[in-house]
Amino acid sequence: MNLNLTLLGQAISFAVFVLFCMKYVWPPIINGLRERQAMIAGGLADAEKSSQKREEAEAEIAVLLQDAKAQAAEIVAQAHKRGTEMVESSKDAARTEGERLKQSAQAEIDQEVVGAKEGLRKQVGLLAVEGARRILGSEVDQDKHNAVIDDLVKQL
Amino acid sequence: MANSAPTSTEYIQHHLQNLVFGYHPEHGLGIAHSGTEAAEMGFWAINLDSMFFSIVLGAFFIWLFKKAADSFTSGVPGLLQASIEVIVEFVDTNVRDTFHAKNPMIAPMALTIFVWIFLMNLMDLIPVDFIPRLGEAIGIPYLKIVPSTDVNVTMGLSLSVFALMIYFSIKVKGPMGFVKELTLMPFGSSNPVVQAILVPVNLLLEGVSLISKPISLALRLFGNMYAGELIFILIALLPFWAQWMLSVPWAIFHILVITLQAFIFMMLTIVYMAMAHEHH
Numbered sequence: 001m002n003l004n005l006t007l008l009g010q011a012i013s014f015a016v017f018v019l020f021c022m023k024y025v026w027p028p029i030i031n032g033l034r035e036r037q038a039m040i041a042g043g044l045a046d047a048e049k050s051s052q053k054r055e056e057a058e059a060e061i062a063v064l065l066q067d068a069k070a071q072a073a074e075i076v077a078q079a080h081k082r083g084t085e086m087v088e089s090s091k092d093a094a095r096t097e098g099e100r101l102k103q104s105a106q107a108e109i110d111q112e113v114v115g116a117k118e119g120l121r122k123q124v125g126l127l128a129v130e131g132a133r134r135i136l137g138s139e140v141d142q143d144k145h146n147a148v149i150d151d152l153v154k155q156l
Numbered sequence: 157m158a159n160s161a162p163t164s165t166e167y168i169q170h171h172l173q174n175l176v177f178g179y180h181p182e183h184g185l186g187i188a189h190s191g192t193e194a195a196e197m198g199f200w201a202i203n204l205d206s207m208f209f210s211i212v213l214g215a216f217f218i219w220l221f222k223k224a225a226d227s228f229t230s231g232v233p234g235l236l237q238a239s240i241e242v243i244v245e246f247v248d249t250n251v252r253d254t255f256h257a258k259n260p261m262i263a264p265m266a267l268t269i270f271v272w273i274f275l276m277n278l279m280d281l282i283p284v285d286f287i288p289r290l291g292e293a294i295g296i297p298y299l300k301i302v303p304s305t306d307v308n309v310t311m312g313l314s315l316s317v318f319a320l321m322i323y324f325s326i327k328v329k330g331p332m333g334f335v336k337e338l339t340l341m342p343f344g345s346s347n348p349v350v351q352a353i354l355v356p357v358n359l360l361l362e363g364v365s366l367i368s369k370p371i372s373l374a375l376r377l378f379g380n381m382y383a384g385e386l387i388f389i390l391i392a393l394l395p396f397w398a399q400w401m402l403s404v405p406w407a408i409f410h411i412l413v414i415t416l417q418a419f420i421f422m423m424l425t426i427v428y429m430a431m432a433h434e435h436h
Contacts, residue, residue, distance in 0.1 A: 002194065002195055002197075002198070002199075002201075003199060003307065003308060003311065004176070004178065004197070004198070004199050004200070004201045004202060004203065004308060005178075005199065005200060005201060005202040006174075006202050006203040006206050006207060006306065006308035006309065006312065007308045007311050007312045007315070008312070009202060009207050009312070010206075010207075010210060010308060010309050010311075010312025010313060010316075011312045011313075011315060011316045013207075013210060013211050013214055014214075014268070014272075014312060014313055014316050015316065017214045017217070017218060017268050017272060018261070018264060018265045018268045020218055021218065021221070021264040021265075021267060021268045022260065022261055022264035022265070024222055024225065025218065025221045025222055025225050025264065025267075026225075026244075026263060026264035026267060028225040028226070028228050029221070029224065029225050029228055029240065029241070029244050030244065030248065030263070032228040032229065032230045033230075033241065033244065033245065033248075035230035036230040036231075039230060
């Protein structure tokens with residue numbers, strides 16, 4: 001507990017340590033810390049700037065998107081219109097085609113009817129001749145009376 | 157001592173005795189073999205143990221921080237650098253909050269004080285008998301391993317701080333400014349006669365407050381560490397199986413105390429330096 005030279009020894013070592021610390025320890029550490037602070041501050045500023053840019057870009061995107069939507073709507077409307085037109089014209093074409101088919105079928109039918117009538121006439125004529133032949137016996141000659149029958153057929 | 161088991165008093169006294177080297181009027185130059193011999197050596201003696209441990213710890217501080225400083229990067233820090241950074245930032249913040257003048261010496265000094273005193277206090281947590289017993293085994297009669305329980309150590313620090321205080325006071329305020337600060341405050345008068353009467357009163361008050369600064373600074377640290385060490389020594393007198401019940405809580409509490417004392421010493425140093433740089 002006595003005061004002695006240790007006091008001076010301590011004071012000297014203290015001075016040495018402080019000087020050493022001041023010259024070789026403190027400056028590199030504190031400069032490094034300041035540098036890092038500057039880096040972080042710069043990074044934060046950059047981030048701020050980027051987020052501002054992003055906001056601007058987002059606004060631009062919104063405008064572009066709106067335009068695109070409007071265009072798309074227009075295109076859809078046009079397509080719709082065109083589609084309707086196409087359906088209408090196909091309907092017309094189908095109708096005309098149907099009409100035409102019907103007509104040609106009708107013509108065919110008419111022709112058939114004419115053909116059938118012709119056949120029927122002939123058969124009726126033959127039946128009439130056959131009937132007459134049976135009634136009159138064998139007096140009736142087929143060849144002789146063909147002209148008569150033809151004439152009758154024509155009259156039917 | 158080695159032959160018979162020491163009594164409690166002897167044990168305590170032994171633990172509180174520094175290893176003193178000096179010139180004894182009767183035995184000549186050498187190591188003191190008892191407290192009385194050490195006292196008889198007077199001022200011209202040196203506490204070898206205090207000097208040794210404080211210088212080793214100071215060198216350790218310098219080595220560790222130099223190592224971190226040499227490989228310092230402002231990029232991603234390593235484990236050592238990160239821990240050093242925490243301490244440096246802590247000291248730097250305290251200095252900048254308190255000390256507003258420009259002086260490149262204050263912050264490094266505060267760092268040195270904080271870490272060095274912390275390391276010296278930390279020796280208190282090494283069980284009291286470990287290193288002294290080791291010393292005895294190799295023939296060293298006394299060994300006090302906590303330098304801050306030596307009043308010479310704390311006084312050496314506080315007187316250095318005191319010297320810097322006076323130096324910076326005179327440097328910043330000029331010799332007359334410093335004298336004025338001591339004599340014209342706290343009581344001042346515009347009447348020269350009254351002022352002349354007040355000068356001795358002021359000088360007395362300011363003188364006491366000035367002198368008390370290094371003394372209180374040194375004794376606060378010394379007292380705290382000495383008392384803490386003494387309690388560890390008393391606990392060490394208990395039977396070995398019972399010691400942990402008291403020494404563990406005390407040691408845990410002491411972790412707080414040693415940090416706090418190092419911090420207080422550093423903080424007061426910064427405050428005193430700030431006062432020395434202040435203009436009125």
